[in-house]
Amino acid sequence: MRQFDVFVFEENGPQFEQWNPPFEDPALGWFHDSDWNRPLQKIDAEWVVFAHPAVTIDREFLNNLAQVIEGFPMVDAFAPRVRPSQQNDNAQNAVGKFFGGMLLNGSKGFASISENEKMRFVAASNPLIGVYSSRIIQRTGLFDLELPPEFRLLDYTLRMAHAGGKMFNVPYLVTGIQNKNGIEQVCSGEFLKKNNAVKPLWEIYYKSLPAASLTGFTLRHPTMIPKFLGLDKRGKARDFKRDKATSLSKLSEQYLKEISL
Numbered sequence: 001m002r003q004f005d006v007f008v009f010e011e012n013g014p015q016f017e018q019w020n021p022p023f024e025d026p027a028l029g030w031f032h033d034s035d036w037n038r039p040l041q042k043i044d045a046e047w048v049v050f051a052h053p054a055v056t057i058d059r060e061f062l063n064n065l066a067q068v069i070e071g072f073p074m075v076d077a078f079a080p081r082v083r084p085s086q087q088n089d090n091a092q093n094a095v096g097k098f099f100g101g102m103l104l105n106g107s108k109g110f111a112s113i114s115e116n117e118k119m120r121f122v123a124a125s126n127p128l129i130g131v132y133s134s135r136i137i138q139r140t141g142l143f144d145l146e147l148p149p150e151f152r153l154l155d156y157t158l159r160m161a162h163a164g165g166k167m168f169n170v171p172y173l174v175t176g177i178q179n180k181n182g183i184e185q186v187c188s189g190e191f192l193k194k195n196n197a198v199k200p201l202w203e204i205y206y207k208s209l210p211a212a213s214l215t216g217f218t219l220r221h222p223t224m225i226p227k228f229l230g231l232d233k234r235g236k237a238r239d240f241k242r243d244k245a246t247s248l249s250k251l252s253e254q255y256l257k258e259i260s261l
Helices: 038-042 059-071 134-140 149-162 183-187 195-208 211-220 222-228 235-246 253-258
Strands: 002-009 028-033 045-051 081-084 102-104 110-112 120-122 129-133 167-169 174-177
Touching (some): 028 038, 045 134, 081 183, 129 134, 129 149, 149 195, 149 235, 195 211, 195 235, 211 222
Parallel strands (some): 002 028
Antiparallel strands (some): 045 129
């Protein structure tokens, strides 16, 4: 088996055909796709890196990742920190900061951990990059493609927790991102505060979190009450997803506390 497979996900567009792997290595597999699930059928590595094309995946990062994996053999997934590396007019507050994993924030959704946070378990990786063992990917299954791309790793990591996996935030595992085209809104978690984030967050809460968490989020966002009451047409499909995610769940109340603010 290879040591790493790197899956770079990008929507089809003018830049899609211009992408090339930054370097080649026999211990490394590169996959560039607009379909998040298609590469999952081709995993031939012990560990998989899911990354946005703006994220810097170089030898230094992968060498550091290998050392972290060796140092924490019982961990199933890691949340690297990202640091915007290119300043522009819209990113003056983001450049120079580090953005790591995400924590559950009660009825508010998710929140980025502090820059000064020590090693700890987290609810999800930064929306731009996550690292998962192939064994936990096999248990977790496919991505939910009905969610917008920036929400998929959040959803996937919570589902991974039901499958028995845990994600660890290691402050010294860091990579850069090219800070352009509004990407700082995603890496900083600011996109989660926008109105269009309410619906996908509610779907994630419904699928993976306890009823009390879902109720609190719904009451904070009353536009979701019809969905909560089952008055929309997606109820059966939503229940199927929840049952599939939580069947034989290994997510404990103690772990929920560990990955929350």
